Amino acid sequence: MNGTCVQGQGFETASTDNGIRFVVAPDASVPLVHVRLVVFSGSAADSDRGAGCSYLTWRWVRCGPEGVDEERANAYFDRLGARVSVNVSSSYASVNAVVLSRNLEGLMSVLGTMVERPALRDVDFEKLRREMVAQVRALADDDRALGTRAFRRALFGDHAYGDPVAGTAASLSGVTPDEARTCHSRALFTGNMIVGLAGDVTLGAAGTLLNRYLGRVPEGPRQPYPVGEPKGRTGRGVTLVDKPERSQSQVFVGTLGMRARDPDYHPVLVANTGFGGTFTSILMQEVREKRGWSYGTSSGLGSDERRDAWLMWSAPSTADTVDCVTLMLNLYDRWRARGLSEDQHAFARAYLLKSRPFDVDTCAKRLDLLMDEAVRREPLGAYLEFEQRIESVTRTRAQKAVAKHLSPTDLCVVVLGDGALRSPLEGIATGGAVERFSFDTFV
């Protein structure tokens, strides 16, 4: 191993001989090891090559290492008692695995080659692309997924954050095998990746395996982030995603949020927790408990390299939809203008502090926090300062942060539901115009 071996609370980090940084979160209580091979290039770079290109590329990589077909690769992983999957977000792509610890070396031998030198056969590409197109089309049956796609398109417009990570049937059809090969080769450099292992494994054993099986990754720097800040949209725009035969709507109301590394992130997180982050939050009490309008409702704050969304969601019956949207908007206005009460603020802050053990109670969760930090270019172990950051948030600071970052007027309202809702929703939109799309526009 090269570099300094750093021992943090519950994790250790070092570098391989060729310069790949790696982290180990040891825990021998269960005979498993979790592995994350994370590359700092994700779907935000897809705008030039077609939405879904990164996801298609890494699923193609998952088909197996050079010289091995997909069936043999799958059989090999199964024989080891290993599960291997791929995850892509706007800022990274990762190959994730969990394996019975006695078979870790067997897993790494194939996983390493698969990432370094994937087979990338044309025949697999075409087959996989057809499968992914079919999967995207099947999303037409998933109202919440469709509504989320429509919301992100409405909020982010042509920015890469408005594109679905998995692409659309049309965008996937336009990706070529060469583009996907380039997507892989331009991402895989020693400085553009990090490896994490958690579970029944030591730093020394991990270093030996990574030197052995990732030693041919080319040296190179971390890639620059490919897109700038999204602009969002102005005014209160209302979009109706028209889907027939619905007795229930999916409602999304939101606006631009903030960067994950913004100093105001934690103050807004506290405020959001009190507004829509728990069962006793304002949104849950008003929408579900008092009125019974939706089985679930919540608000959440995205976190990414650029400003992601702040979003409220609920699922009222068609008959309650307009009243529910109006209520959500009024609650937002009041919360944004006045913030939480002293009691609500204290409750939200205490909840975040006391519930923290659930974010770190397994080695796999700690590993994921560390990987997120690496993606966000934060020092590894920053998650250990979470309590300190939350404790320092006063009610005034939280309220000011919300008022500063969340717009009072630039809001996107997206309703997926019955077409007859168009007319009653017009009273909510700036200028009274409701954009209408057929639901299959988004697949």
Next chain:
Amino acid sequence: MGRRTSGRGKPGASSQALGTVHMIPGIQAHGYRLRNGLEVWLLPDASVPVVSYQTWFRVGSADEMRGKTGLAHLLEHLMFKSTENRSQGEFDRTVESCGGETNAATWTDFTFYHDEIPYTELDTVMALEADRMSHLRLDEAQVASEKDVVANERRLTVDNDVDGAAREALYALAFGAHPYGWPTIGSMEDIEGFTVKDCEDFYVRNYSPNNAVVVIAGRFSVGEALRGLDVHYGDKPAVVHGARAKRGAKPISGSRAERIKLPTHTERLLLGYHCHPGAHRMHATWLVLNELWFGGRSGRMFRHLVRETEAAVDADGFVTPFRQTGLFEICADAREGVSASRLLALMDEQMEATVNEDLDGETLERAKHRLELSHTVGFETAHGRAEEMGFMAAALDSPHLTSERMAQVRAVTARDVRKLVWDRLLARGRAVVMVTPS
């Protein structure tokens, strides 16, 4: 029907030990029964900073009557309202003020409540759970509001969800008049018709210490937990319950088929075969078969339908771990232009091939390794360990299965699998639901 009685004997510190179950290496569960019949399983682990506190009641939708479907589930929602000692919302506020999370679930044979809390809050949550086990108080407004919430849950998971609607049809077809044939969430008509009295009666009949299992997993000492349980539950009276109804499902003769129209672009096929109860040792063979067919991307059925023939978007199987005869569910979503009938023909070919071709030892071992992995992953969290024990103890009356199931899986042979497919799939009837676009 049940009625409340005084406890037998003086409730106190003494409890009967039920033994220790070695769930996986390093994780043990210690069982006890309090004098009032409350069954307790303790899974201490000093290495985690949390506790999962779970209360499992031996009642589910299979214990309802036709015309009152969904009552067990509605009551589950109402259990978060008020008690004689705590006002509406106090339960949630108390758990969340500790930094905890609380939720619940209902299925055919059980209702369970879980609280995930920092380890310092064990006594707080024990007091809350003990209180609502016997002091629930309901009013008209609470029941009316929660009926609206449940109606919206039904719209979300069944009425506006193709998979949910199709599965509801499959269970109705496979089980007919048997209680497993009606949906746990209930029909909309039944949900709208419930009264406060319906809920109170169901609560009195079914919620008592001797019809419950408490499981605690995480950081605590066994002695501390037993003392707390004695303080909070020791004076609760046992209730005389009738034995749980055991009505065998009427075997499916021939093929029960139904074609339903739903708002979707593509066709869909669901198959249901009666399978052994969850506690039966043959359940392990069903699990292996399901893994051989649908485990990952190399499962035989998945590979053939999704990758080789490209007839389906997805293909999946599930073995229900029911207390009585269960269901082996198979579901496949067709690609555009492919009919559900075509999917059925492809599946039938693979079933025949499973019987007629040799199943090599390595393929069988791979399936078992996948099951071992899933089983071990389930034990990573305190919640996962407690849920495994709670389900086995409460729904199946078989806590020892948490340690024996994997041994049963390892003992399954290729002959067992072929015989199962022949005896229970090819030689018996099945329920077939074909979904076509409306």
